[in-house]
Amino acid sequence: MTDHDTPIAAAQPAKIVPPQAMGANIRELAIRYGFLLLLAAMLVYFSIATSGFASPQSAVFILQSVSITGILALGVTATMVVGGFDLSIGSVATTAMMASSYIMVILNGDALTAIAVCLLIGIVIGLVNGFLVVYMRVPDLLATLGMMFLLVGLQRIPTEGRSIATGMSLPDGSTATGSFSPAFLALGRHKFDFLLPNLVPVSVVVLIVLAILIWFFLEYTRFGRMMYAVGSNERAAELAGAPVNAYKMFAYVISGVFASIGGILLAARLGRGDIASGNNLLLDAVAAALIGFAVLGVAKPNAFGTAVGALFVGVLLQGLTMMNAPYYTQDFVKGAVLVIALVFTFALSERGKR
Amino acid sequence: MNEEPVFRVEGLRKSFGRIQVLGGVDLSLRAGSVTALMGANGAGKSTLVRIVSGVYTRDAGHISLAGQIFSPSSPAEAIRAGVVTVHQNINDGVVADLDVATNLTLDRLNGRSARWFFNPRRVRREAKAVADRMGLSLDLGVGISGLSLADRQMVAIARAMAHEPKVLILDEPTSSLSSAEAERLFQLVDRLRARGVAILYISHRMSDIRRLADSIVSLRDGRITGTFTGPDLDYEGAVNAMLGKAISHDGIAVRNGGATVLGAEELMLSPSARPFDFVLREGEVVAVTGLVGVGKTALAETLFGARQPFAGRMSLDGRRYQPRTPQEAIAEGVFLVAKDRADNGIVPDFNIYENISLPFLKRLARVGGVSSRGSERGEAKRQISALGIVCRSERDEMHTLSGGNQQKVMVARWLSQPCRLLVLDEPFQGVDIAARRDIAEKLRASAQGRATVVFLTELDEAFEIADRILVMSEQTLAGEHLNAGIDVSKLLAEIAGQHEMVN
Numbered sequence: 001m002t003d004h005d006t007p008i009a010a011a012q013p014a015k016i017v018p019p020q021a022m023g024a025n026i027r028e029l030a031i032r033y034g035f036l037l038l039l040a041a042m043l044v045y046f047s048i049a050t051s052g053f054a055s056p057q058s059a060v061f062i063l064q065s066v067s068i069t070g071i072l073a074l075g076v077t078a079t080m081v082v083g084g085f086d087l088s089i090g091s092v093a094t095t096a097m098m099a100s101s102y103i104m105v106i107l108n109g110d111a112l113t114a115i116a117v118c119l120l121i122g123i124v125i126g127l128v129n130g131f132l133v134v135y136m137r138v139p140d141l142l143a144t145l146g147m148m149f150l151l152v153g154l155q156r157i158p159t160e161g162r163s164i165a166t167g168m169s170l171p172d173g174s175t176a177t178g179s180f181s182p183a184f185l186a187l188g189r190h191k192f193d194f195l196l197p198n199l200v201p202v203s204v205v206v207l208i209v210l211a212i213l214i215w216f217f218l219e220y221t222r223f224g225r226m227m228y229a230v231g232s233n234e235r236a237a238e239l240a241g242a243p244v245n246a247y248k249m250f251a252y253v254i255s256g257v258f259a260s261i262g263g264i265l266l267a268a269r270l271g272r273g274d275i276a277s278g279n280n281l282l283l284d285a286v287a288a289a290l291i292g293f294a295v296l297g298v299a300k301p302n303a304f305g306t307a308v309g310a311l312f313v314g315v316l317l318q319g320l321t322m323m324n325a326p327y328y329t330q331d332f333v334k335g336a337v338l339v340i341a342l343v344f345t346f347a348l349s350e351r352g353k354r
Numbered sequence: 355m356n357e358e359p360v361f362r363v364e365g366l367r368k369s370f371g372r373i374q375v376l377g378g379v380d381l382s383l384r385a386g387s388v389t390a391l392m393g394a395n396g397a398g399k400s401t402l403v404r405i406v407s408g409v410y411t412r413d414a415g416h417i418s419l420a421g422q423i424f425s426p427s428s429p430a431e432a433i434r435a436g437v438v439t440v441h442q443n444i445n446d447g448v449v450a451d452l453d454v455a456t457n458l459t460l461d462r463l464n465g466r467s468a469r470w471f472f473n474p475r476r477v478r479r480e481a482k483a484v485a486d487r488m489g490l491s492l493d494l495g496v497g498i499s500g501l502s503l504a505d506r507q508m509v510a511i512a513r514a515m516a517h518e519p520k521v522l523i524l525d526e527p528t529s530s531l532s533s534a535e536a537e538r539l540f541q542l543v544d545r546l547r548a549r550g551v552a553i554l555y556i557s558h559r560m561s562d563i564r565r566l567a568d569s570i571v572s573l574r575d576g577r578i579t580g581t582f583t584g585p586d587l588d589y590e591g592a593v594n595a596m597l598g599k600a601i602s603h604d605g606i607a608v609r610n611g612g613a614t615v616l617g618a619e620e621l622m623l624s625p626s627a628r629p630f631d632f633v634l635r636e637g638e639v640v641a642v643t644g645l646v647g648v649g650k651t652a653l654a655e656t657l658f659g660a661r662q663p664f665a666g667r668m669s670l671d672g673r674r675y676q677p678r679t680p681q682e683a684i685a686e687g688v689f690l691v692a693k694d695r696a697d698n699g700i701v702p703d704f705n706i707y708e709n710i711s712l713p714f715l716k717r718l719a720r721v722g723g724v725s726s727r728g729s730e731r732g733e734a735k736r737q738i739s740a741l742g743i744v745c746r747s748e749r750d751e752m753h754t755l756s757g758g759n760q761q762k763v764m765v766a767r768w769l770s771q772p773c774r775l776l777v778l779d780e781p782f783q784g785v786d787i788a789a790r791r792d793i794a795e796k797l798r799a800s801a802q803g804r805a806t807v808v809f810l811t812e813l814d815e816a817f818e819i820a821d822r823i824l825v826m827s828e829q830t831l832a833g834e835h836l837n838a839g840i841d842v843s844k845l846l847a848e849i850a851g852q853h854e855m856v857n
Contacts, residue, residue: 221723222715229712232703239660239692239699240713241681300703
C-alpha cells in the first residue's frame with residue numbers, strides 16, 4: 001500500500017491514456033450524451049427534410065403537444081425518486097378535469113374555486129396514495145392501480161357517466177345554467193407574446209416553470225437529496241435521521257398536485273369535461289419519465305431527463321407527422337423509443353449493472 | 355456411540371478470487387452423534403455448509419460418505435446421496451402459500467419419477483407418513499403462513515428427514531426461535547440422534563451447544579482451530595479457539611474516562627432479559643463484546659433511538675435521554691455507524707461526499723434548504739485525508755471503492771460533525787487489516803470530547819481499540835474489564851455465559 005499515505009495522489013491525471021481507457025471514455029460519453037445527441041440530430045434532420053419544421057410556431061406546437069404529458073411526467077418522477085410509482089396520475093388529471101367542469105357548469109362556480117378545488121383533490125389523492133403505500137404497506141404499483149380504477153369510476157358518478165358541456169341537460173331534466181368562465185378558458189387558449197405576437201400558450205409556460213421548480217427542488221435542496229437517498233437505500237436514509245415516511249408521502253402529494261394541474265389545463269384547452277379524453281396521459285407520462293433515465297446516462301429518475309424525454313417524443317412525432325407518417329404509427333414509435341431508452345439505461349450504463 | 359466416522363472431510367479448500375475462505379478443513383461426523391460447529395462471522399461456516407450441500411464446488415480436498423467418495427454437483431444430488439441441509443433462513447425451507455401436507459412432500463413434485471397429475475389424497479397420505487415417522491403432530495391442511503417459526507422449521511426438517519439421510523446439517527436453526535420453541539427442536543434432534551443420524555449443528559448459542567453437543571469443533575479464519583470431545587466438554591476452550599485469544603495488545607495507552615456522558619439504569623432489552631446498568635465516559639473508548647445474537651445490535655440501536663428498550667432509563671450529560679427516532683438521537687448528539695454497511699449505511703446512488711454529508715444536510719445547507727455542495731465537498735476532502743480514504747476524488751462512486759474504504763466513508767460520515775456519543779456496531783466487518791488499523795487509530799485519536807462505544811464480536815479487535823471492555827451475554831451485561839492485564843479466561847467464561855452457573 002504505497003499510495004496509502006497520499007490518498008489523493010491518484011487524482012492527478014495520467015499523461016498517457018491507455019487505449020483501453022480511451023475506449024471506456026468514449027463509451028461513457030456515448031452513454032451520457034447519446035440521447036441528447038440523438039435529439040439534436042433529429043432536430044437537424046427534420047429541419048432539412050421538411051419545410052416549416054424549423055420555425056417558432058412548430059417549436060411551440062411541439063411544446064404544447066407535450067405540455068400536459070410533461071407535467072404529469074414530472075410529478076411521477078418525484079414518486080420514482082423515492083423508489084415508488086404512481087399509476088393514478090392519468091385518472092387524477094381526468095378527475096380534476098371533470099371536477100373543474102362540474103363546478104363551473106353545474107354549480108355555477110368561478111374559475112378560482114374550480115382551480116382551488118382541483119388542487120385540493122390532487123393533494124388529497126396524493127395523501128391517500130401515500131397513506132396506502134407507507135402505512136398500509138400496499139405495494140406502490142398496486143395501491144395506485146387501485147386508486148386509478150377508483151377515480152375512473154368516481155369521476156363518472158356525479159354526471160351519471162355523461163361528459164360535461166355548457167348547456168348540457170341534467171339527470172333531473174333541467175338544463176345546466178353555468179358555463180366555463182373566460183378566465184379559466186384563457187388557461188388553455190391565451191398565448192403570450194414571445195418573439196412573435198400570440199406565440200406561447202399558457203400550458204407551455206406552466207410546463208417550463210414546473211420543470212424548473214421540480215428540477216431545482218430535486219437537485220439543489222436538501223429535501224430533494226434526501227428523497228434520492230430514500231429511493232436508493234431507505235434504511236440508510238432512516239439511520240441518517242431522515243423522516244422517511246414523510247418524504248414518501250410528500251412525493252405522492254407532488255405527483256397528485258402535478259397531475260391535477262395537468263387536468264386543469266386539459267379542461268381549459270378542451271372547454272368541456274370530456275369523459276373520453278386523457279386515455280393516453282398515463283402511458284405517455286410514464287414513458288417520458290422512463291426515457292428520462294437514459295438522458296445523461298444516470299439510470300435514475302431525474303427532472304431534466306423527464307423533460308427531455310417528453311420533448312424527445314414530441315419532436316419525433318411532430319417530425320414524422322410533417323413527413324406524412326400516418327397517425328396510427330405514433331404509439332409504435334413511442335414504444336420503440338421507450339424500449340431503446342430502457343436498453344440504454346439498464347444494459348449499457350455502469351449504474352444499471354449493479 | 356459409533357467408532358468409525360460416517361462422514362469425513364479432509365483438507366477442504368475454497369477461495370473466491372484472491373480471498374481464501376477455507377484453508378484446509380478436516381472434519382468428521384459420527385453416526386448417532388451431534389457435532390457442534392462454532393465460528394465467528396466470516397470464519398467460513400456458510401462456505402463449508404454450501405460445499406457439503408452441493409451449492410459450491412470445492413477447490414481441493416476429499417469428502418467421503420460411508421466410505422464412498424462424496425462430491426455432489428448440485429443440492430439435489432447431495433440429498434439423494436444422503437446429506438441433507440436445513441438452512442438458516444427458515445422461510446427458505448418452506449413455501450408459505452401452500453399447506454403443510456404439500457410442503458412435507460414438496461420435493462416429490464420434481465424429478466423424473468414424479469407424476470404429472472397432482473392428487474391431493476395421495477399427497478395427504480404420503481405427508482401423514484412423513485409426519486408420523488417424525489412424531490410431528492400438525493394439522494396437515496393448515497397453511498404454512500399460519501404456523502409459528504418453530505413449526506415451519508419442523509416441517510422443513512421433517513421433509514428433509516423423509517429422505518432417510520445419513521447426515522443432517524442444521525445451520526443456526528434456533529437463530530429466530532424462542533427458548534420454548536427451541537426446546538421442541540432439541541427434542542427432535544435428540545430423537546434423530548437416537549436413530550443414528552450424524553448431525554452437524556452450527557450455532558453461536560452456547561445454551562444450544564451445552565444442551566446438544568457430543569463434540570465441538572471450532573472454526574476460525576477458514577481453519578479448524580480446536581476439536582473437543584469426551585464426556586466433559588471444554589466450552590470455554592471452544593470459545594477461546596473460535597475467537598482466538600493469542601492476542602498481543604500492545605501500544606494501547608489505556609485512558610480513564612472523564613465525566614459521565616451516557617448513563618443507563620435498569621435497562622432491559624427484552625421482557626425476559628436481566629436488567630443492567632452501565633456508564634460511558636468522556637474521552638474513553640469502550641468495547642462491548644459477546645457472541646452473535648446476545649443483543650449487541652439491539653443495545654446499539656437502543657442508544658440511537660432506532661429501537662425502544664423494554665424498560666429502563668438513560669441519561670445524556672445528566673439529562674434524561676429517551677430518543678424515539680434516530681432523528682432525535684442525532685439532534686441530541688448521539689451518532690451510530692450501523693453494521694452491515696451495504697444494507698444500513700451506504701446510499702449506492704450517491705458518491706463519496708454525498709454519502710458523508712447525508713445526515714447533516716440541514717446543518718450544511720444554505721437558507722431555504724438549498725444545499726451547499728461546496729461545503730459538503732470541503733468536509734469530505736478533510737475526512738478523506740484524515741482517514742486516508744484511497745480514491746481519486748470526493749466525487750467517486752461508492753462501488754469503485756474497496757470494502758475497507760467504503761467503511762472508512764461510513765465512519766467519516768459520523769466523524770464529520772462533533773457529537774457527544776459515537777456508537778459503532780461491528781465497524782470492522784469486511785474490512786482489511788490496514789483499513790481497520792486506520793479506523794481504530796482515528797477513533798482513538800479523536801476520542802476526546804465525546805464518549806465512544808464500539809460493538810465487536812471479535813475479541814482481538816476489542817483488545818486493539820478499547821480502554822474498557824464490557825461483555826454481553828443473553829441480552830444483558832455479564833462483565834466489565836479494564837483493557838490492561840485482563841484475566842482472559844474470566845472474560846471468555848463471561849462470553850460463554852458461565853457467570854450464570856457461578857451465581
